[in-house]
Amino acid sequence: MTENSLTESKSRVTHRLPSIPMLVVLQGGISAASLVVEIVAGRMLAPYVGMSLYTWTAVIAVVLAGFSAGHWWGGRIAERPAARALRSTAWAMIGAALFTGGSVILLRWAGALLPHFSDPLSGILALTLLAFFLPSLFAGIPAPVLAQISVSASPDASGRALGAMFAAGAVGAIAGTVLAGFVFISWLGSVGTILAVTLFYALSATLLFRLARRAGGPVTGPTGAAMSALAVLGVGLSALQSPSPCTTESQYFCIRSMDVSADPAHPVWMMVLDHLVHGMTAxxxxxxxxxxxxxxxxxxxxxxxxxxxxxxxxxxxxxxxxxxxxxxxxxxxxxxxxxxxxxxxxxxxxxxxxxxxxxxxxxxxxxxxxxxxxxxxxxxxxxxxxxxxxxxxxxxxxxxxxxxxxxxxxxxxxxxxxxxxxxxxxxxxxxxxxxxxxxxxxxxxxxxxxxxxxxxxxxxxxxxxxxxxxxxxxxxxxxxxxxxxxxxxxxxxxxxxxxxxxxxxxxxxxxxxxxx
Known part of the structure; x- marks a missing residue:
């Protein structure tokens, strides 16, 4: 094969790869979604273990551990041909969607296990690991894959491509943090926010499958695609139907108010903020x-x-x-x-x-x-x-x-x-x-x-x-x-x-x- 033929072949491969702007937007969106989950994790844990330094320490440590494991796994995936890497990353996004939506169900099931822990710290860590390690792991996979593809798509400007991808991740993290704290939880609540992230991950998976096919990969089989869609839909519906621990969820607290009297004609109401009783009155x-x-x-x-x-x-x-x-x-x-x-x-x-x-x-x-x-x-x-x-x-x-x-x-x-x-x-x-x-x-x-x-x-x-x-x-x-x-x-x-x-x-x- 002549040098011109090799150049033309590389050009055709590069042409089939996603553009840098598309990779930047995708990376920024996934980074934002993963940080939304991190912020919401503290809010979701509060009804079971309260909102304290220990809660946020556990959330940050577990989420970072998940990202680290995901980045390592994603690095191995990034060594594959671009089409295979994109396809594997799409499946990782399916996993992120399933485990993110499933965290609502898992947390409410695992909350009943808290009395079996000898001290609060081990209970906080266990609940956080069970609910939020796997969503963070799968959300961490795309970053090295998309960064590697950005270099392949712009071999003459690899440094700028990498810089753009790192910047997209950082800007996405900032946007996710701000949106979660100031917008999503206030308007959608914890469960609604988690389901919005689940949907975004599923849409990202769909886009990645299309990009993998464009890069020369096989078309995703209709059975696999349908089963994945049904699984994500089923998890989302189950999360919506799972009973909430909150009567009302505000920007600050999961609030429960209930009548604890023996005679409804003489009511005595109790207020619980997060996991603690804050008062009763008759x-x-x-x-x-x-x-x-x-x-x-x-x-x-x-x-x-x-x-x-x-x-x-x-x-x-x-x-x-x-x-x-x-x-x-x-x-x-x-x-x-x-x-x-x-x-x-x-x-x-x-x-x-x-x-x-x-x-x-x-x-x-x-x-x-x-x-x-x-x-x-x-x-x-x-x-x-x-x-x-x-x-x-x-x-x-x-x-x-x-x-x-x-x-x-x-x-x-x-x-x-x-x-x-x-x-x-x-x-x-x-x-x-x-x-x-x-x-x-x-x-x-x-x-x-x-x-x-x-x-x-x-x-x-x-x-x-x-x-x-x-x-x-x-x-x-x-x-x-x-x-x-x-x-x-x-x-x-x-x-x-x-x-x-x-x-x-x-x-x-x-x-x-x-x-x-």
Whole structure:
């Protein structure tokens, strides 16, 4: 064969390969879709394991592991002739579609296995691996294949072709992250977003099969194509029919509200945000708190201040305390910073909260306190759970902001959850508060705790002590709370060295530990 013949042959092969613009668009789209799945993964895991540093660490690690395995596999596929490589990549996209759509079903099945894990971290990792490793693996296969083909399609500009493909992957990742967080989850929900990615992967597979045929590969058999289409369709329909763990899904939470009363004529509703109960309230008993921390926050505030005081709430949830206080005479002047407007709407719809009884700010509490100079007699911190603690609301700098927004003699109250055999969180929070407030009290139920018991505390900070050292309230049964005696915190500090929590260093996840 002459040199001219070889050149003509290579030219014909190159002409049959996809164009660089088409490869760039395809790579960018697949990269965007894979990052959409990564963002949605955290949202889908939240109803089972919460939204914490551990959840996002597991998601990022598992997705990157899947991409790495997929890139390695794709590199081996890229060594094949272009037509075979494109065809294999098309089948990989079928796999990505099936396992992405199937993650909805698999996650809801695997969620029932969580009680069998000895600690939350292993459960989080197991759920993430089961649901999201394989979608990421198959989504990682196309990148090296498409990059190799881009070089073959532009042998005289291979460097620019590779640069364009890497840039397409990065831009696609940015677009997928932004679209998932700001558009898709808000408008489609988690399942709708996953199904949109499933459809995109299936369409990408169809395009890749066509490109493989154009590059000289065999025509995909009608049986294989039909079976693949039916499989993707079946997985998508099964995901749609799979019962959702959420009553409502907002930008922030998977929200469930349900009547847990024995008698529907006397309803008692419970709100679950992600995987944790955030409050309960009864229609006929607005003054009764159904959680220990809410009962203690309620009584402590009223024990320390005369009627008609002003109050700022960090978090709304079921709005149980604002609803109860609205019935007082005179009613306190109340402001509630609830970041999620959907939570506020559900509190009004299902938990008998009257939005006219308080000023509700749908924004982060720290920002709300920062931008308005208003002062309050009481500020209540009720946005804290077990492993999902907003770290920016527990720092020295935040407590200084809180102090600046209190009236003389004002009180800051916050609930804390810790375990009797650890207490690192409790001691560190109390220690940090003591750097800002002259008086810091620790309140809890007046009983002897078990060695590993999960305990609920309330910290009261201000410039004067509570006039009582014991408080009895309803939760809904009578319960007695007591203030830890003077010197108790000093003794705890000697046994448990505290960590000063600042905006620069607030390792609350480590302090909380891994036990639920």
């Amino acid at each position: 229609r006929e008993l607005p003054h009764v708190m159904f959680t220990d921390h809410a009962a203690l926050l309620d009584e402590l505030a009223r024990a320390r201040h005369v009627p008609g005081f002003s109050a700022f709430f960090i978090g709304g949830g079921t709005f149980s305390i604002p609803r109860s206080w609205a019935a007082l005479s005179p009613a306190p002047r109340m402001t509630v910073a609830e970041i999620d407007p959907v939570v506020t709407d559900i509190a009004a719809r299902d938990f008998w909260f009257d939005p006219a009884s308080a000023r509700v700010l749908n924004m982060d509490a720290r920002r709300a306190l920062l931008i308005a100079p208003d002062r309050y007699d009481v500020i209540l911190g009720d946005a804290f759970t077990d492993i999902a603690v907003p770290s920016h609301l527990i720092t020295q700098e935040f407590f200084q902001l809180v102090q600046s927004r209190l009236t003389p003699g004002g009180t800051y109250l916050m609930n804390v959850i810790d375990h009797a055999d650890r207490l690192e969180t409790l001691v560190s929070l109390a220690h940090t508060l003591q750097t800002v407030f002259p008086v810091v009290e620790i309140w809890t139920e007046a009983k002897k705790a078990g060695p590993q018991e999960r305990m609920i505390f309330v910290l009261a900070a201000g410039d004067r002590p509570t006039p009582r050292d014991r408080i009895e309230t309803l939760s809904p049964d009578p319960i007695l709370f007591a203030r830890l005696p003077d010197g108790a915190l000093d003794r705890l500090r000697q046994r448990i060295p505290p960590t000063l929590l600042t905006d620069d260093f607030a390792p609350i996840d480590r302090l909380m530990g891994l036990r639920l």
